[in-house]
Amino acid sequence: MHTLDPGDVLARYTVGDRSAPHLRVNFISSLDGAATHDGLSGGLGDDADRLVFDTVRMLTDLILVGAGTVRAEGYGGIRFSADAVAWRVKHALPEHPPVAIVSGRLDLDPALPVFTDAATRPILITHAQAPADRRAALAVVADVLVCGEASVDHALMVRTLTGLGYPQVLCEGGPSLFGSLLAADAVDELCLTLAPLLESGRAPRIAGAPDASPRRMRLAHALPAGDTLLLRYLRAR
Numbered sequence: 001m002h003t004l005d006p007g008d009v010l011a012r013y014t015v016g017d018r019s020a021p022h023l024r025v026n027f028i029s030s031l032d033g034a035a036t037h038d039g040l041s042g043g044l045g046d047d048a049d050r051l052v053f054d055t056v057r058m059l060t061d062l063i064l065v066g067a068g069t070v071r072a073e074g075y076g077g078i079r080f081s082a083d084a085v086a087w088r089v090k091h092a093l094p095e096h097p098p099v100a101i102v103s104g105r106l107d108l109d110p111a112l113p114v115f116t117d118a119a120t121r122p123i124l125i126t127h128a129q130a131p132a133d134r135r136a137a138l139a140v141v142a143d144v145l146v147c148g149e150a151s152v153d154h155a156l157m158v159r160t161l162t163g164l165g166y167p168q169v170l171c172e173g174g175p176s177l178f179g180s181l182l183a184a185d186a187v188d189e190l191c192l193t194l195a196p197l198l199e200s201g202r203a204p205r206i207a208g209a210p211d212a213s214p215r216r217m218r219l220a221h222a223l224p225a226g227d228t229l230l231l232r233y234l235r236a237r
Helices: 006-013 047-059 066-074 082-090 132-138 152-164 174-183
Strands: 023-032 062-066 100-101 123-126 143-148 168-171 189-195 216-226 228-235
Touching: 006 047, 006 216, 023 047, 023 174, 047 082, 047 168, 047 189, 047 228, 062 066, 062 174, 066 100, 100 152, 152 174, 168 174
Parallel strands: 023 168, 023 189, 062 100, 062 168, 100 123, 123 143
Antiparallel strands: 189 228, 216 228
16 A cells, blocks of 8 residues: 655646646546546545645646536535645745636526635636626626637637636646647646546546547656556646
């Protein structure tokens, strides 16, 4: 059994130049490629995966997530532990990063905890043709960014977030958003936890986009934790 040292995990996942734009994606998968167990990614996780999940959240400027994942995973307001807040303040970061939710249809309830319980006002990313009434309702609880005309332009989205002072972006899914970011060639890093489970069934892959081109990555580390394997891949230059 390998016991993870939180300090070592922090060092392994820290990005050297925080001023340079860097989009990190964090996912978990079964050994046979399933992104969920019983419909939820959390069903695959363990303590090692949770440590990585908490660490990369602590390191980021902004958490990016698709609307479907917010609904399916029951996202609440992001509030860090006292130790995580202290670390961020020591490193000249705000106590909590905002959550940016990507949604074309804006089919989100303004009363969801991700809005009402947030420590930092969320951001909602949509396009110009999104329903005006939904946009107005959600503008009460989130800052709305328009990135694209008839659909969300994911490359423009990343540039816009960088321009707003969020160069370090952590994407937590889901597969459609990950696939769209791959299609936009916007992914710089994948943190992938391999759970020791053969899931089978009809669970989705971690990324899905019919128009995405293959992107070669290089292995930064492979860290065992019991039967779980923590992988970090960076964009190959």
